[in-house]
Amino acid sequence: MALDFTEPFTERTARIVHAAKLHKAKERHKAGKFIIEGENAVDAAVSTGAATDVFVTEAAAQRFDYILTAAGYMGVFVHPITEGAAKYLSDTITTTGLFALCRPVLWSAGKILAGSPRLVSVPVLTSEPGNAGTLIRTSDAMGADGVIFAGETVDPLGCKVARASAGSLFHVPVARERNIADVIGQLRKAGMQILASAADGEVDVADADLSQPTAWLFGNEAHGLGALLEEADVRVRIPILGRAESLNLATAASICLYESARALNSHP
Template sequence: MDLDFEFAFTERTPRIVNAAKLLRSQGRKKADLFLAEGPNSVDAAIATGAAREVFVTQAGAQRFADLITAAQHLSVRVDPITDRAAKSMSDTVTPPGIFALCTPVMWPAKEVLGRRPRLVAVPVETAEPGNAGTLIRVADAVGADAVLFAGTTVDPQSPKAVRSSAGSLFHVPVARETNLQAAMDRLQAKGLNILATCADGEVSLDEADEILAQPTAWLFGNEAHGLPDELLAKATHRVRIPIRGRAESLNLATAASICLYESAKQLARAAER
């Protein structure tokens, strides 16, 4: 591949230093920007217009030549960086060698649900960025209308969350609502059935076909503590996932995948009737 730029060997240019600061929440808030790392996320950032600038190592430029071409075609600035610079911009052991500097893609909580949502994922007080990103990816895959993070949660635009979403953060509307009651009010105002995942739920997912055929918001609890009692009390139904083996429980991302898939399936069947 012929590159129309030369690779720099200075690791501490202002652009690189400022980009590295985005690994921290404070840096993202101050700059009103975030970093997307890896080919899937960078591809989605370029395609959706969120990418302001692309950083790429020499090896990355060879490996992801199509992304560089796409960025240049859309007049997105491309900056060559060294491997050492890439490590300063990444929180992974082996950076893939390509990054996008992005404008924020989070939606306002009051707008994220749209006019008539049919399937919404609501992670409550999610603490693990990998789970947050994976849940966004699952929501995108099943065709959910939105993901609304409720309560005090991890930043969906943090490096690991963005990476774990594999580009889906740029595809599905995502918002944060720190006030749990306000989040519930927004869901109820849209006429959604609010289903809470719960180990001792009164409804088995196996027997919830009719419930799932209705517009639904799924509440998924914190990894360690589950859902707070006040939210369980306000849910339309508490739903349990049958576990037929010896596992005691399922992690957040797995439970969300199962529930959202079942909802999407029943909504599709209802639409065909």
């Protein structure tokens, strides 16, 4: 796709400044849009209709021409930018030179649970963007029906979360509900068993009954689930066979979700 740099400099600059502000949650809420960066995320945003604008450097346009072609078909506005502008827009040390502005894609917990889900991830008080994005990506890969971030968590629409999700933010329903008790209540109302990943759980993950609709509670990276462990129907442990002291959040969640997906696919 040929890039047109004839747009007046002042208009181009204003557009870039506005886009850069979207790295802040307050500005995202105010504008009703969020910014993402990178091939996988932008490709998914364009193909699912979430993207409204794409910003791209000349070098990136050559690398990701297929995305720009799709953007043209989807009616997405494409804005050429300089390498300097790309560094200004990016929140990474090395930028890809490809960005998109997107409409909000978050669901409500109620909407996710209204569809008779069989597998739902519930990260509680998750604070690390990389872990949040990885949980979304893993949930998507394991065929989960949704991800519900519960409590005061990192914003799922943050650029770092979207990048870590590798496009899955646009493929699997994601919600963010600050009232944890309300989320637990909605899970029970939906008829899901609630399991919690816990180092001292009473049941090994290999022995847990995962053949029924299941919601997994995954705790905060530093403090776990705390008193919320008592809200679970079953507390499930992952046996540590080697000398590692523990598993990090994303790894533990991946194992639990895989075992659930395997059981559910064995009992359709």
